[in-house]
Amino acid sequence: MKLRKNVAVSEAGLLFNPVTGESFSVNPIGTEILKLIREEMTKAEIEDVIILKYATDKTTFEKDFNDFIGLLSSNNLLENEEKKA
Amino acid sequence: MILSGCFPRTTSWKMKKRKLNIAVTGLNAIDSPGPGISVIRGLREATSFDVRIIGLSYESLEPGIFMHDLVDRTYHIPYPNAGIDTLLARLEYIHEKEQLDVIIPNFDAELYPFIKLELKLRALGIHMFVPTLHQFEEREKVNLNSFGKKYKIHVPRSKVLYDLRSVHSLPSEFLFPIIVKGKFYDASIAYSLEQVKTYFNKISAKWGLPIIIQEFIHGTEFNVTGLGDGKGNMIAAVPMRKQYITDKGKAWGGISIADETMLKMTRKFLKATKWRGGFELELMKNQSADLYLLEINPRLPAWIYLAVGVGQNIPEAMVNLALGKKVKPFSTYTVGKMFVRYSWDMIVDREEFEKISIFGEL
Numbered sequence: 001m002k003l004r005k006n007v008a009v010s011e012a013g014l015l016f017n018p019v020t021g022e023s024f025s026v027n028p029i030g031t032e033i034l035k036l037i038r039e040e041m042t043k044a045e046i047e048d049v050i051i052l053k054y055a056t057d058k059t060t061f062e063k064d065f066n067d068f069i070g071l072l073s074s075n076n077l078l079e080n081e082e083k084k085a
Numbered sequence: 086m087i088l089s090g091c092f093p094r095t096t097s098w099k100m101k102k103r104k105l106n107i108a109v110t111g112l113n114a115i116d117s118p119g120p121g122i123s124v125i126r127g128l129r130e131a132t133s134f135d136v137r138i139i140g141l142s143y144e145s146l147e148p149g150i151f152m153h154d155l156v157d158r159t160y161h162i163p164y165p166n167a168g169i170d171t172l173l174a175r176l177e178y179i180h181e182k183e184q185l186d187v188i189i190p191n192f193d194a195e196l197y198p199f200i201k202l203e204l205k206l207r208a209l210g211i212h213m214f215v216p217t218l219h220q221f222e223e224r225e226k227v228n229l230n231s232f233g234k235k236y237k238i239h240v241p242r243s244k245v246l247y248d249l250r251s252v253h254s255l256p257s258e259f260l261f262p263i264i265v266k267g268k269f270y271d272a273s274i275a276y277s278l279e280q281v282k283t284y285f286n287k288i289s290a291k292w293g294l295p296i297i298i299q300e301f302i303h304g305t306e307f308n309v310t311g312l313g314d315g316k317g318n319m320i321a322a323v324p325m326r327k328q329y330i331t332d333k334g335k336a337w338g339g340i341s342i343a344d345e346t347m348l349k350m351t352r353k354f355l356k357a358t359k360w361r362g363g364f365e366l367e368l369m370k371n372q373s374a375d376l377y378l379l380e381i382n383p384r385l386p387a388w389i390y391l392a393v394g395v396g397q398n399i400p401e402a403m404v405n406l407a408l409g410k411k412v413k414p415f416s417t418y419t420v421g422k423m424f425v426r427y428s429w430d431m432i433v434d435r436e437e438f439e440k441i442s443i444f445g446e447l
Contacts, residue, residue, distance in 0.1 A: 006343065008421065016421055018421055019343055019345075
């Protein structure tokens, strides 16, 4: 689970894919998760950070995180998911 | 005797730049804009020369005629259907008054006469950097199928129609929707045979025959603008994704991107055709990320100023190539820069409109 190197993430939560020219906006927690992904944290480590900081439980985190990763993947924003630019 | 000391004594001398008289067409900065104004903005920002811009217009209400901060003087020129000799006579007159160094034609429809006149204009001391007649004809929409086959580039399947009766065979040859295109301009998506007939009539009334029917590729539209040196080398190339498209299919906003597959296709196109001059490739990427070449426009596009803005002043490079200067290929550009087009109401004195309308000069 690695965000593609050339994907730009702004402080305000805007993702820009320079290959396709697409832009995506993510909410503050999404931005934070992206930052943790960039720091090469594992899913378990990210879960610990988020559960400690926000009022959520493991089940909710698991569901939301998987949804989020699914979205990143379907939009070719993850390194290992991309086969064709 | 050995001269001692430092010469020149001052380092503040500036090289005097040559001032070029450059004539530019495509001053119709309207909702479906010609490239002229963007080209001129690039020329005005050139670092290797200064410019005096001579606008060449077809209609009296082309906005560029009245943009005096960009265009120094404008002359009407005859429409291409007036014939090559009429155009040459008019250009000779303009040259006598303005001592033109370079002409940059910016419309597909006028390129044929300008290409035909290239040698005669060169003899007068006027330079251009346009495709050869062979290159111009080979990439025409009517020849796109064979172009794709010859150069092994993915192109959508297409068929050329010369009369309305032949549309009846289309349902057995294509899946709807299909694109109905004019020879030079205009394209519409047709979802039924009835719509094909409507667009056939509408487009052929405006641009003549033939009409081109093209397979519809579902996907995202991209464009690449660039410059070929005529020897197979890529001097410049900038890919762009359209972000806002008008009802006429024109980009009203776009962003520079870093797609290596598009640059690879551009290099392949230039190497194979030895393209000479500016160009715009219209590309479509489908869901499986296959890239299709939809069209090759044999001139700079209206969004060319984005290329200037990201570090590739293509109009400047084109002028230098036209003058026979060696131009170093651009190797980089800024990714993620956007252009956002806007419209602007100018206040124009009626006298100016009268001058250009009556005398054909302003």
